[in-house]
Amino acid sequence: xxxxxxxxxxxxxxxxxxxxxxxxxxxxxxxxxxxxxxxxxxxxxxxxxxxxxxxxxxxxxxxxxxxxxxxxxxxxxxxxxxxxxxxxxxxxxxxxxxxxxxxxxxxxxxxxxxxxxxxxxxxxxxxxxxxxxxxxxxxxxxxxxxxxxxxxxxxxxxxxxxxxxxxxxxxxxxxxxxxxxxxxxxxxxxxxxxxxxxxxxxxxxxxxxxxxxxxxxxxxxxxxxxxxxxxxxxxxxxxxxxxxxxxxxxxxxxxxxxxxxxxxxxx
Amino acid sequence: xxxxxxxxxxxxxxxxxxxxxxxxxxxxxxxxxxxxxxxxxxxxxxxxxxxxxxxxxxxxxxxxxxxxxxxxxxxxxxxxxxxxxxxxxxxxxxxxxxxxxxxxxxxxxxxxxxxxxxxxxxxxxxxxxxxxxxxxxxxxxxxxxxxxxxxxxxx
Numbered sequence: 001x002x003x004x005x006x007x008x009x010x011x012x013x014x015x016x017x018x019x020x021x022x023x024x025x026x027x028x029x030x031x032x033x034x035x036x037x038x039x040x041x042x043x044x045x046x047x048x049x050x051x052x053x054x055x056x057x058x059x060x061x062x063x064x065x066x067x068x069x070x071x072x073x074x075x076x077x078x079x080x081x082x083x084x085x086x087x088x089x090x091x092x093x094x095x096x097x098x099x100x101x102x103x104x105x106x107x108x109x110x111x112x113x114x115x116x117x118x119x120x121x122x123x124x125x126x127x128x129x130x131x132x133x134x135x136x137x138x139x140x141x142x143x144x145x146x147x148x149x150x151x152x153x154x155x156x157x158x159x160x161x162x163x164x165x166x167x168x169x170x171x172x173x174x175x176x177x178x179x180x181x182x183x184x185x186x187x188x189x190x191x192x193x194x195x196x197x198x199x200x201x202x203x204x205x206x207x208x209x210x211x212x213x214x215x216x217x218x219x220x221x222x223x224x225x226x227x228x229x230x231x232x233x234x235x236x237x238x239x240x241x242x243x244x245x246x247x248x249x250x251x252x253x254x255x256x257x258x259x260x261x262x263x264x265x266x267x
Numbered sequence: 268x269x270x271x272x273x274x275x276x277x278x279x280x281x282x283x284x285x286x287x288x289x290x291x292x293x294x295x296x297x298x299x300x301x302x303x304x305x306x307x308x309x310x311x312x313x314x315x316x317x318x319x320x321x322x323x324x325x326x327x328x329x330x331x332x333x334x335x336x337x338x339x340x341x342x343x344x345x346x347x348x349x350x351x352x353x354x355x356x357x358x359x360x361x362x363x364x365x366x367x368x369x370x371x372x373x374x375x376x377x378x379x380x381x382x383x384x385x386x387x388x389x390x391x392x393x394x395x396x397x398x399x400x401x402x403x404x405x406x407x408x409x410x411x412x413x414x415x416x417x418x419x420x421x422x
Contacts, residue, residue: 026342026375026402034344034402039329040419041344046325047421051348051398138325146328193349193398200346 039149042168042200045090046141048175053094055191056182060095063178064088067107068261075115076218079155079163080260082111083170086148089128091178093140098132101140105129108147115163117154121147162215165207169224170260172204177253180246189240195249198235201228223259227252308332308416311358315388316420319354324420332416335359335366340406343417348398355403357417358388364410365389368417371402384408 052058065088070081085108092100105128112121124147131140148171155164179194208216208225215221231252234245241249309330316326331343347353357368368389370378378401382391395401407413 023369023371023377025377026371026404028375030342030404031344031371031375031402034342035331036344037329037331040327040331041346043346043348044327047327047348047351050325050421051351054350138320138323141325142328145325149328190349196398197346199344199400 036203038168038203039152042172042203044145044148045087045171045175046093046145048179048194049090049094051194052179052182055188055194056186058182060091061097063091064095064097064100067104070111070261072262073114074218074220075160075163076166076215076220077260078111078114079160079166080170080220082108082115082151083167083172084174084257084260085111085170086144086167087171087174087178089144090141093137093144096135096137098135101132102129105132105144112151115155115160116158117151117160121150121154124150162211165204165211165215166220168207169204169228169256172200173253173256173260176249177257180250180253183241183246184243184250187243192241192246195241195246196235196237198232201231201235204228205232220259224256227256306360308359308414309418311360311387312356312416312418315358315385315390316354316356316418319356319420322422324352324354324422326418326420330416330418332414335405335407335413335415337407337411340404343403343405345401345403345419346399347393347395347401349395351421352392352394353419353421354390354392355417355419356388356390357405357415359413359415360387361410361413364413365408366413366415367406367408369404369406371404373397373399373401375402 053060067085067088068081070078072078085104089101089104089108092098092104105125109121109125124143127143128140128147131143148167151167152164155161155167176195176197183191183195205225205228208221208228211221216225231249234241234249237245309332312330313326316324320326331341333341335341355368355370357366359366365384365386366389367384368382368391370391370393372378372395378393378395383389389405391403393401403417403419405415405417
């Protein structure tokens with residue numbers, strides 16, 4: 001105890017609480033060259049829905065939806081669906097619906113197996129099930145974030161960089177679909193900021209453009225790219241989004257989610 | 268608020284092994300899991316963040332790790348949402364070295380919130396009123412070089 005108090009006193013002497021008011025403004029060059037890491041610069045669905053929850057206090061149970069069966073074996077479709085399901089699992093956490101979180105976790109694992117990444121996430125799947133049973137929602141949110149990163153790392157290990165792009169887009173599209181639908185039901189100019197993510201949109205478009213020629217030729221990739229590009233003028237505005245922009249974003253996201261669930265056209 | 272941050276950070280420093288809630292057992296070490304038996308900048312940063320977990324913050328799994336050098340600050344882009352509370356935590360293991368962590372808004376203005384620098388760690392918290400891209404800057408205020416890790420939490 002004495003040692004702890006001594007340590008506390010010693011540490012306290014090092015502690016400096018300072019105001020950052022005197023810090024000079026960041027220069028444009030410093031902002032433009034800022035480190036952009038997807039695991040930090042792209043917010044998790046958990047972060048997004050936490051903000052959405054404070055803004056709208058929605059009935060998350062009503063937002064929960066049954067899993068859409070995936071009728072294709074195309075890996076790009078599967079990766080996109082994994083992203084969608086990850087976002088849906090965060091919805092289940094917000095709804096504090098343990099059974100739904102378990103079901104979604106199981107669905108994610110099933111799709112992950114088809115993408116050959118399941119070995120890296122099996123342990124996470126079990127943890128998600130256990131945490132959902134216990135109702136440990138905060139830890140469950142962290143575990144889901146870790147699972148998403150494990151899937152990401154697994155895809156990177158297998159050189160499936162393009163699948164990772166579909167995974168990210170799946171989560172993002174589902175987040176935006178939910179938030180735009182809530183904004184249509186609860187108009188609030190300030191809250192439209194939630195939908196204005198031009199840097200993230202640009203990053204996703206650049207990642208799509210950087211995929212292999214084979215992946216870019218995938219009809220789903222082409223649909224996503226052309227649809228997302230049409231969002232840029234809406235997100236670039238410095239003013240709150242108008243109602244028609246919100247409706248457009250909502251319709252675009254719904255279209256993309258439908259396209260991801262449909263089997264690809266036969267050659 | 269300032270007093271709360273000092274208390275929270277002291278709690279994290281004094282009881283690093285016990286502050287974090289026990290996590291569900293892993294059947295396999297996951298790549299991004301902190302291993303409490305090792306002493307790394309990441310485990311140190313997570314220890315500092317643990318006090319905020321006890322206040323209801325959820326930790327992001329992602330992190331930045333790199334070597335900070337004198338007069339060479341590192342700026343990291345993040346996307347923050349209005350109405351959320353964020354805490355950023357950076358730590359290193361280099362003796363005689365101190366770091367500073369500061370948050371800037373989308374226009375590059377200092378957020379002017381709370382920040383705390385300890386012997387081997389720094390923490391800053393922010394509750395943005397606007398959603399958008401923000402910047403976190405890490406810099407050495409004492410010493411020449413430090414292998415550093417930054418994590419963040421939100422609620």
